Amino acid sequence: MQEVSAIYTIRSKYQSLSTKEKMIADFILEHPKESVNPSIEKLAERIGISESTMVRFARKLGYNGYQRFRIALARETIPKSEQLYETEVSEGEEVLGMVFKNTQQALLETLQTVDRKAFKNAADLIYRSRSVYLMGLGGSNILAQDAYHKLIRIGLDCQYTSDFHMQLMLASQAGGHDVALIISHTGEGYDTLALAEELRGNECKLIVLTSNIRSPLAKLGDAVLSVSTYGSRIVAESFSARIASLVLIDALYVEILELMGYAGMENLNRMRTVIAKRRI
Known part of the structure; x- marks a missing residue:
């Protein structure tokens, strides 16, 4: 119908x-x-x-x-092309160039607008935490998994699962010595907000990574990291926002590694050694 x-x-x-x-x-x-x-x-x-x-x-x-x-x-x-991606494809425009251009612009805008103080605070919260909970739903879950992959390399105690109900269960076990990184493009999903409210109710510190800094989720964050989207926020699976988020997670990883100093490098080298044994 x-x-x-x-x-x-x-x-x-x-x-x-x-x-x-x-x-x-x-x-x-x-x-x-x-x-x-x-x-x-x-x-x-x-x-x-x-x-x-x-x-x-x-x-x-x-x-x-x-x-x-x-x-x-x-x-x-x-236009349908803008609903599919983030901007209208003009007649005769090369799709490859358009996608790369939008992503480059989103990265540049994110670098210019991200709150440096919030970024430093987020890294410090993770560094000082007992456990790090990494959460996201849908496309954001892929970003949470990437953060998990990064942080376990340097020896941090990380908690991650892809299932929403399992994430709720993890959130129920978080406490005041822990920190959670919640990733959401829109920051408006009921399930994502349920996770955030459960974590806050348990006094867990909350880092929010989103492209909507005025969202209900962002208002719950102790540190809010914003990514820029080059185009329409109506595209819930925003491609350029995803790439900018991945780069911001990489930057967090490097900042935390700097805070950990020698211990972080030792953990990283142990990981590299065990992975190297599995290569031909």
Whole structure:
């Protein structure tokens, strides 16, 4: 069954909207594509209304929440190529060059905007922790696994699993001497927030790696590491954000190794020795 147009729904229910809701409708009808990418906070601020009014507006149109409405709006206003990746592919443009260009731009913007103090704090929290919990769901789970692969090389006590329920179980065992690195592109998923809230409830320190620094997840973090996305945040599996996250994890690894000094290098060399024995 084909989904009803979000634009059509706004127009058909326009007369039943309140004055403030009509302000939202007017803005979206006049700027449909520009209304997709900003977060709910930024769009509400731009229109001059509250976030709660945005949510009520979406529900009055028949959507479960603002994010569902936003996705529906994107489907009819954002080109298919931009929904698949992060930017529209112009006619005749080489896809290979476009993908590399976007990734390079995301890396550059991340380097320029990442909070250096938060980065140093995150490395110190991991260095001083008893155990490091590495968590992420969906595409972010791959990033968490990469962080796990890096940190066990230098002898840190790391906890990782790919299953959500197992992650919840691990979170229930964390304590005040531990730290968790939670990775989420949007920072808005219910399950990711459940992990963060369980960890915080157990007084575990929380490092958040996300491209949405105004997200509910980021607000729970003791240290927030932000990655830039070159394009639309509506693309939940943002490719350029993933690459920038991997590089930021590499940088964390090197920073922690610096803090560990001789002990870290000894652990790294022991790992290299045992792996070398398995090579022809």
